[in-house]
Amino acid sequence: MTLLGLAAILLQFIGTLFVWFDTERISYAIQPGRAVLTDDPKWKAWRYNKSKLGFALLFMGILLQAVYLFAASERQTELRPEFILAIATVILAGVTAWMACETRSTAKTATKALALEQMPILGFRDLKTQTTSGMPTTLESIRVGIELFNAGRVPVKFKVKSVSVALANQLASTGEFASSGGRVLPGASTIFWHSTLTFKPPLSTFPANGNARFDYEYSDESGGQLQSITEKVTYTVSPTQSGFYVNWLHVD
Known part of the structure; x- marks a missing residue:
């Protein structure tokens, strides 16, 4: 495996971790039937609130993997496994970008809902x-x-x-x-x-x-x-x- 392929896998791994940490924070906060503590110091650690960075790293890793697989196919137009996998990786990158937008929208909605839940009236x-x-x-x-x-x-x-x-x-x-x-x-x-x-x-x-x-x-x-x-x-x-x-x- 070349350095380019290893970098792609590493970026995807780190990006996925950041997304997972932020998903854990949001899921904890919006559980029904329980008081929400937004000032809990647990969620102020450096690894939380990094979903944007996580999706960016994940997207970059997928693109790097696509470049790596295209290079591995040696620019041949025949349907070699590397070429098919490269095309699938590009499609996956697009799906990941769409998921990032949807997740961000959901997070904003959840944040507004939490603010309303905690608003004194x-x-x-x-x-x-x-x-x-x-x-x-x-x-x-x-x-x-x-x-x-x-x-x-x-x-x-x-x-x-x-x-x-x-x-x-x-x-x-x-x-x-x-x-x-x-x-x-x-x-x-x-x-x-x-x-x-x-x-x-x-x-x-x-x-x-x-x-x-x-x-x-x-x-x-x-x-x-x-x-x-x-x-x-x-x-x-x-x-x-x-x-x-x-x-x-x-x-x-």
């Missing part, structure tokens, strides 16, 4: 209220709560920056809270209550219109992918036989 779900009524039908106080729902697949940490609540031209706003945040598990929700808004004298004109503004930020548990959100809700309070009914509209 926290948003407004409902407006909660607690009211205190007087006699006759009057509203003495109202307490407004913002329900936040974790629609993602990873736990989310959140921190409230400010909340303001207004009803019937009376405003309560604060940026200091006894508890300014917390942690919400996937598929779960939490309610952040604002301080009680008291009316003096009690509110007697209905329906009464109000609004709430809620500024908060959230991230994954490591503090990454930080998002700052402002929620705005308008609501209307109307009296009923059993108390008060609140109808709300999420405007932002």
Whole structure:
């Protein structure tokens, strides 16, 4: 075997190893039913994330092998085994190039899917209220709560920056809270209550219109992918036989 033939085999072997290592990394990350750890130091070794280099070496090795086999056929047009093998090798090189493109496309899709799987998603779900009524039908106080729902697949940490609540031209706003945040598990929700808004004298004109503004930020548990959100809700309070009914509209 000449040096050219040996080099072709060596390039194909090394290229195949690089492709195999990266395939192992991707296969590990996209297994269903298991948390994905993209920051695992195991996958930061030099031999991983080298699929491009692997396919390039593999393709070069196949082309070198084709050149070697063509040279071995001594430029004869008769169907000698070396000539047939050379043609097959060229076809294999084309197939390998096509596989490289398809694998790269699949890897990009898998990467995007992983990013979506690990993206924290926290948003407004409902407006909660607690009211205190007087006699006759009057509203003495109202307490407004913002329900936040974790629609993602990873736990989310959140921190409230400010909340303001207004009803019937009376405003309560604060940026200091006894508890300014917390942690919400996937598929779960939490309610952040604002301080009680008291009316003096009690509110007697209905329906009464109000609004709430809620500024908060959230991230994954490591503090990454930080998002700052402002929620705005308008609501209307109307009296009923059993108390008060609140109808709300999420405007932002």
